[in-house]
Amino acid sequence: MTDLAAIDTPAVLIDIDRVETNLARVQAYADQHGLALRPHIKTHKLPIFAHRAIALGAVGITVQKLGEAEIMVQAGITDIFLPYNIVGDEKLARLRVLNDTATLAVTADSATIVAGLSATFATAEKPLRVLVECDTGMGRCGVQSPAQAVTLAEQIATAPGLVFDGVMTYPAAGGVEANAAWLTAVRDALIAAGLPPRIISNGGTPDLWRAHEVTAATEHRPGTYIYLDRFQVSKNVGSVADCALTVLATVVSRPTENRAIIDAGSKSLTSDTLGLVGFGFIPTYPEAVITSLSEEHGTIDLTNCSTKPAIGDKLRIIPNHACVVSNLFDTVNLISGDQLVERVSVAARGRVD
Amino acid sequence: MTDLAAIDTPAVLIDIDRVETNLARVQAYADQHGLALRPHIKTHKLPIFAHRAIALGAVGITVQKLGEAEIMVQAGITDIFLPYNIVGDEKLARLRVLNDTATLAVTADSATIVAGLSATFATAEKPLRVLVECDTGMGRCGVQSPAQAVTLAEQIATAPGLVFDGVMTYPAAGGVEANAAWLTAVRDALIAAGLPPRIISNGGTPDLWRAHEVTAATEHRPGTYIYLDRFQVSKNVGSVADCALTVLATVVSRPTENRAIIDAGSKSLTSDTLGLVGFGFIPTYPEAVITSLSEEHGTIDLTNCSTKPAIGDKLRIIPNHACVVSNLFDTVNLISGDQLVERVSVAARGRVD
Numbered sequence: 001m002t003d004l005a006a007i008d009t010p011a012v013l014i015d016i017d018r019v020e021t022n023l024a025r026v027q028a029y030a031d032q033h034g035l036a037l038r039p040h041i042k043t044h045k046l047p048i049f050a051h052r053a054i055a056l057g058a059v060g061i062t063v064q065k066l067g068e069a070e071i072m073v074q075a076g077i078t079d080i081f082l083p084y085n086i087v088g089d090e091k092l093a094r095l096r097v098l099n100d101t102a103t104l105a106v107t108a109d110s111a112t113i114v115a116g117l118s119a120t121f122a123t124a125e126k127p128l129r130v131l132v133e134c135d136t137g138m139g140r141c142g143v144q145s146p147a148q149a150v151t152l153a154e155q156i157a158t159a160p161g162l163v164f165d166g167v168m169t170y171p172a173a174g175g176v177e178a179n180a181a182w183l184t185a186v187r188d189a190l191i192a193a194g195l196p197p198r199i200i201s202n203g204g205t206p207d208l209w210r211a212h213e214v215t216a217a218t219e220h221r222p223g224t225y226i227y228l229d230r231f232q233v234s235k236n237v238g239s240v241a242d243c244a245l246t247v248l249a250t251v252v253s254r255p256t257e258n259r260a261i262i263d264a265g266s267k268s269l270t271s272d273t274l275g276l277v278g279f280g281f282i283p284t285y286p287e288a289v290i291t292s293l294s295e296e297h298g299t300i301d302l303t304n305c306s307t308k309p310a311i312g313d314k315l316r317i318i319p320n321h322a323c324v325v326s327n328l329f330d331t332v333n334l335i336s337g338d339q340l341v342e343r344v345s346v347a348a349r350g351r352v353d
Numbered sequence: 354m355t356d357l358a359a360i361d362t363p364a365v366l367i368d369i370d371r372v373e374t375n376l377a378r379v380q381a382y383a384d385q386h387g388l389a390l391r392p393h394i395k396t397h398k399l400p401i402f403a404h405r406a407i408a409l410g411a412v413g414i415t416v417q418k419l420g421e422a423e424i425m426v427q428a429g430i431t432d433i434f435l436p437y438n439i440v441g442d443e444k445l446a447r448l449r450v451l452n453d454t455a456t457l458a459v460t461a462d463s464a465t466i467v468a469g470l471s472a473t474f475a476t477a478e479k480p481l482r483v484l485v486e487c488d489t490g491m492g493r494c495g496v497q498s499p500a501q502a503v504t505l506a507e508q509i510a511t512a513p514g515l516v517f518d519g520v521m522t523y524p525a526a527g528g529v530e531a532n533a534a535w536l537t538a539v540r541d542a543l544i545a546a547g548l549p550p551r552i553i554s555n556g557g558t559p560d561l562w563r564a565h566e567v568t569a570a571t572e573h574r575p576g577t578y579i580y581l582d583r584f585q586v587s588k589n590v591g592s593v594a595d596c597a598l599t600v601l602a603t604v605v606s607r608p609t610e611n612r613a614i615i616d617a618g619s620k621s622l623t624s625d626t627l628g629l630v631g632f633g634f635i636p637t638y639p640e641a642v643i644t645s646l647s648e649e650h651g652t653i654d655l656t657n658c659s660t661k662p663a664i665g666d667k668l669r670i671i672p673n674h675a676c677v678v679s680n681l682f683d684t685v686n687l688i689s690g691d692q693l694v695e696r697v698s699v700a701a702r703g704r705v706d
Contacts, residue, residue, distance in 0.1 A: 085605040252438040253494040
């Protein structure tokens with residue numbers, strides 16, 4: 001095994017012991033509350049961690065892109081939820097191939113999407129399972145009311161080639177009560193309409209530890225929980241010591257007493273702030289502030305640091321948002337303690353469509 | 354040739370006619386003012402455009418990463434400036450190999466960097482050309498005064514294996530006067546010290562059309578000028594009609610009268626705002642505002658639009674910052690008018706170190 005100091009920078013380090021703890025802790029929580037766990041692999045894009053989550057008890061995985069689904073099927077994952085409106089002939093054709101191989105479900109939030117899915121799957125041997133996406137407060141995709149959800153569920157249920165299989169939401173962070181009320185209302189409305197939803201799928205890491213309060217939900221789809229990040233720590237989902245993904249960077253310049261420049265910029269850490277001040281947290285220099293990022297430079301203000309790093313020092317940075325960092329690196333370094341275990345290719349990185 | 358409507362989304366489109374116009378226009382400006390042009394390839398990461406810029410008169414290219422330099426050398430580019438402090442044994446070894454193959458120069462902004470370079474190149478047959486990086490207002494890397502620049506130039510000039518070849522800056526946008534005064538002062542100080550700088554290298558696209566006002570500069574290193582983007586248009590570097598890079602996205606949801614959701618989020622458009630409101634500009638719907646991005650969703654407010662796109666419609670979006678978008682896609686689509694000419698691999702994408 002290699003010492004971390006030998007890893008060239010910038011690089012992504014994944015602490016596999018922390019990954020294991022994070023996966024197991026959330027699986028135990030889901031088990032305790034009778035919630036099926038369906039982790040979102042957009043965070044890591046690695047088959048190895050998809051398999052590990054399933055081995056620990058997850059019912060399957062969630063993906064956000066057809067390309068991610070294809071990679072995961074190739075890697076032997078068989079139960080996949082793609083909570084996205086699939087539009088266009090090319091994507092629909094790929095979806096049909098995928099449905100022949102995997103236990104697959106998608107979402108729809110309009111009659112237009114349902115019509116496109118049905119036109120493709122009407123002639124298929126195996127029908128496609130479809131969940132109605134509900135906008136329970138996020139303000140993104142989704143039907144706007146339980147009544148609209150019932151109407152769309154009826155359209156799915158009667159559409160050739162499709163099976164209505166439930167409802168899904170990605171809720172607004174902090175909106176637990178509204179989300180819970182919405183999902184209870186839509187469940188009751190669907191039952192009343194004779195279309196009881198088999199699956200009620202809730203999502204997200206920020207309110208993960210309150211998932212059991214959304215009593216109508218049958219499953220949860222957290223993503224970032226596997227790595228955590230500075231944003232999730234700010235939401236008290238876990239602690240700095242739980243964060244499994246760090247960006248290793250080297251100090252390349254100390255132009256002034258209080259300024260350090262590192263070789264990680266927006267092409268490594270991303271510009272995501274998620275409302276936070278600064279672009280990451282450095283546990284070994286907790287008072288340091290990453291004040292700005294150029295593409296290949298990060299600027300750190302050391303004013304409040306009692307000791308200051310020197311040129312050549314390597315720093316481990318917890319990024320604001322782990323999921324977008326994974327998407328920037330072709331390979332990541334799996335580590336245990338301060339030892340490199342294995343470099344792995346980020347198999348589903350760049351699967352943009 | 355294929356119609357653009359056949360391209361699956363999200364995808365990057367590069368209008369090669371606009372690229373040609375942008376390259377030629379800036380080369381003509383540089384020629385007119387006797388400035389050497391050394392385009393920064395971080396924006397596109399494509400050998401084809403590096404070669405085209407050189408064919409039009411550029412003296413060579415600029416890169417920001419060793420990995421980018423290696424890809425460009427493999428593609429036959431011979432004159433490369435890497436304006437970065439190279440730190441660490443592994444990178445220094447790669448740099449030595451690169452210097453054997455190419456006409457190469459790097460920067461240094463401290464004695465520590467100079468010592469590392471000299472330790473590596475003292476035993477090399479061919480010395481390494483080094484420019485002193487100057488912080489003329491950007492607040493990033495660079496020596497803090499012309500006097501410091503002279504001291505460092507003397508260290509480079511006497512260091513085994515190194516050749517002092519001039520000074521370099523990446524200036525603050527809008528800081529033309531301060532930058533010009535700084536570079537004049539450092540030139541005069543170096544001449545007075547008996548170390549006349551062969552190269553005085555200025556950079557950036559935002560103040561490109563004022564590059565001739567920086568009279569001490571001998572060369573300019575613009576990057577984004579090849580594509581332009583919403584930020585550069587806001588700085589009046591060019592018009593919307595000059596923007597060569599667009600992200601093609603599909604409307605996948607119209608959950609409300611005034612909301613559209615597209616299949617391009619922060620993993621396609623990036624979270625870079627560069628101080629702008631919103632995450633891109635849609636020429637066909639100029640009143641539309643891309644209000645927020647999730648990883649794989651973009652949310653558009655259509656309130657002020659007289660006509661509104663439907664599910665399945667494809668939109669071409671000018672991103673806030675073209676350079677970071679190039680870094681997210683493995684391939685880009687070269688187009689002419691509304692026809693696809695060729696798909697090309699983004700050769701230097703993901704070359705993070």
